Amino acid sequence: MSGIYIHIPFCKQACHYCNFHFSTSLRKKPALINAVCKEIQLAASQKLFEAGNIDTVYFGGGTPSLMDIEEIEQILAALKSKCNISPQAEITLEANPDDISEQKLTAWKKMGINRLSIGIQSFFEEDLRWMNRAHNADQAINCLHLATQFFDNITIDLIYGVPGLTNEKWKQNVNTAIDLGVPHLSCYALTVEPKTPLDKLIKTHKKENVYEEKQSEQFLLLMKWLSEAGYEHYEISNFAKPGFRSRHNSSYWKGESYLGLGPAAHSFNGAERWWNVANNQKYIDAISEGTIPFEKEELTAVQKLNEYLMISLRTIEGIELKRIEESYLYDLLKKADKYILNKSIFKTESFLKLTDSGKFYADGIAADLFF
Numbered sequence: 001m002s003g004i005y006i007h008i009p010f011c012k013q014a015c016h017y018c019n020f021h022f023s024t025s026l027r028k029k030p031a032l033i034n035a036v037c038k039e040i041q042l043a044a045s046q047k048l049f050e051a052g053n054i055d056t057v058y059f060g061g062g063t064p065s066l067m068d069i070e071e072i073e074q075i076l077a078a079l080k081s082k083c084n085i086s087p088q089a090e091i092t093l094e095a096n097p098d099d100i101s102e103q104k105l106t107a108w109k110k111m112g113i114n115r116l117s118i119g120i121q122s123f124f125e126e127d128l129r130w131m132n133r134a135h136n137a138d139q140a141i142n143c144l145h146l147a148t149q150f151f152d153n154i155t156i157d158l159i160y161g162v163p164g165l166t167n168e169k170w171k172q173n174v175n176t177a178i179d180l181g182v183p184h185l186s187c188y189a190l191t192v193e194p195k196t197p198l199d200k201l202i203k204t205h206k207k208e209n210v211y212e213e214k215q216s217e218q219f220l221l222l223m224k225w226l227s228e229a230g231y232e233h234y235e236i237s238n239f240a241k242p243g244f245r246s247r248h249n250s251s252y253w254k255g256e257s258y259l260g261l262g263p264a265a266h267s268f269n270g271a272e273r274w275w276n277v278a279n280n281q282k283y284i285d286a287i288s289e290g291t292i293p294f295e296k297e298e299l300t301a302v303q304k305l306n307e308y309l310m311i312s313l314r315t316i317e318g319i320e321l322k323r324i325e326e327s328y329l330y331d332l333l334k335k336a337d338k339y340i341l342n343k344s345i346f347k348t349e350s351f352l353k354l355t356d357s358g359k360f361y362a363d364g365i366a367a368d369l370f371f
């Protein structure tokens with residue numbers, strides 16, 4: 001087992017585009033943290049932890065920075081009592097700008113957190129209001145000035161393709177990160193997920209829709225600016241300075257096993273995938289009765305192959321042809337042919353990789369290559 005993911009399902013307010021599992025009421029936070037600690041014990045007794053060192057721990061959400069210092073320490077202590085966290089482990093905490101203070105940064109660092117993932121999204125007030133983020137533009141910039149004094153390993157999230165985000169503003173967002181020396185960026189095209197507040201606001205004409213052409217243009221600009229600034233584009237949405245790739249996310253993309261803790265968290269052991277119930281009260285109740293509430297699926301050979309195609313095509317390495325069995329390889333190359341002809345994919349001796357113009361359509365192309 002290489003990594004552990006811990007889902008903290010609480011947020012101060014609901015961003016309009018978000019379809020993750022979270023609650024804006026913090027009432028159940030203490031009970032949920034206790035349940036996560038108990039899930040660690042249950043997982044250990046059910047041998048869901050494999051022997052060996054844990055290389056990465058990732059507090060995601062939701063908004064993990066909403067946890068009190070003692071709550072993070074409580075979870076880390078519970079983990080350390082049941083598994084070996086390697087001394088060189090990457091321990092990431094997702095944090096929102098409005099939670100970041102000198103006091104919290106000091107405490108996070110002291111307890112062993114060594115990587116921060118900060119949900120900036122934009123440095124412009126009007127974009128943050130449009131997305132219904134909890135923080136403002138001053139907090140976006142000030143938290144980075146502060147965090148870079150405490151942590152070298154920082155990633156920020158930025159969103160492009162937001163109505164009102166001109167190419168000039170997009171450039172300023174990216175340049176602000178570059179100028180502050182942020183070594184890793186995760187950049188996402190704004191997606192309108194079904195049943196989100198954004199979906200409803202667009203359908204009732206209260207918000208402008210998003211346009212794929214604009215998103216594709218801003219993605220091409222992003223690749224150009226970050227490549228010029230020395231960032232490696234190692235996964236469709238992820239850019240890193242040398243030595244700053246996310247080790248936790250890279251292990252997902254290499255198909256390594258991981259354990260997810262907390263409501264809605266997913267786990268994978270190479271052959272099976274399971275996911276905890278996405279409901280805080282049901283999760284707390286089941287754990288208090290000694291049961292981890294999850295559904296499980298055993299992956300078929302075809303599902304594993306399709307998953308490999310989807311994930312690897314998004315990475316800088318691409319699809320390694322020798323990993324595709326002979327019987328599937330012929331069909332794969334036949335299906336890929338039209339994308340090679342329209343210059344969305346190129347083939348090297350051993351790999352199929354996306355071209356820059358193909359990258360924006362990675363998921364659609366991968367789905368078309370599925371068996």
Ligand code: SF4
Pocket residue numbers: 010011013014015018019020022061062063096119
């Ligand atoms: S802070 Fe993150 S998890 Fe919470 S609502 Fe916003 S996007 Fe979703």
